[in-house]
Amino acid sequence: MKRDINELVTKIRDLEAELEEKLIERRRDLQFKWTNNRAVFSREIETRQRKLKISARRFFANSGILEILTSPFIYAVTLPLILLDIFASIFQLVCFPVYGIRQVKRRDYVVFDRHRLAYLNVLQKINCTYCAYANGVLAYVQEIASRTEQYWCPIKHAARVKGAHRRYAAFLDYGDIESYPESLEAQRKALKDEPENP
Structure with missing residues (x-):
């Protein structure tokens, strides 16, 4: 099995x-190329993108009143996200060297580039930047947590887990006491031996 x-x-x-x-x-x-770690479009493509841009005023005017009223709730999460980002970074900085685990590279998860798209107006760019940060931080923290879980408790749950991280499938089955001690050591070794970009 x-x-x-x-x-x-x-x-x-x-x-x-x-x-x-x-x-x-x-x-x-x-039709974009990578130049200095940036996606760059040709002038022709950028010109076509600019023609598709909706002005910020029209974008705001076309937004529903409920969408506008819910925006403070979206942006209220910014401070908790910043704190999560800081604490997760400090956690791995302190703990991962002790465990012999390679640190998660934040820049692989928190990526800002959509603000460079010529067809987005200023409001859309702000929204895209927020979403990039929020989802990037959550993915970054999930990777830190998954490495921590693999080190300390690589055991599946009895119930099915939705949205499990990529390491979860290799964890020890729930209740498999026979394999536990060897599996724990094997999981730790696999984590320590993991290549730079798995």
Whole structure:
């Protein structure tokens, strides 16, 4: 049974790699190139993008009153996100060297680039920046938490977990007492031996 699960995990990873190749092809179709770690469009594409831009005033006017009234609730989460970002960074800075775990690179998760799209107005750019930060921080923290969980408690839950992190499938099955001591050590070793970009 465990071999079947490992084979499925391998197939999933292969499919993820295939998906990444397709996404790279799609990026080529959208005609941007990487220059100095930035996606850069040709002048012609940027000109076409600018023609599609909706003014900030029109964007605001076309927004529903309920959308406008809910925006303070969205942005109220900014401070907790900043605190989570800071505390998670300090946590891994202090703890991961002790555990022998490679630190998570924040820049791989918190990415700001959508504000450079010429077809977005200033309000859309602000919204995109907020969403990039919020989702990036949450993904960054999930990766820190998943490495911590793999080190300390790599055991699946009895109930099915939605949105489990990528490491979860390889965890020890719930209640498998026979495999626990060896599995815990194997999980820690795998974590320490993990390549730079898994």
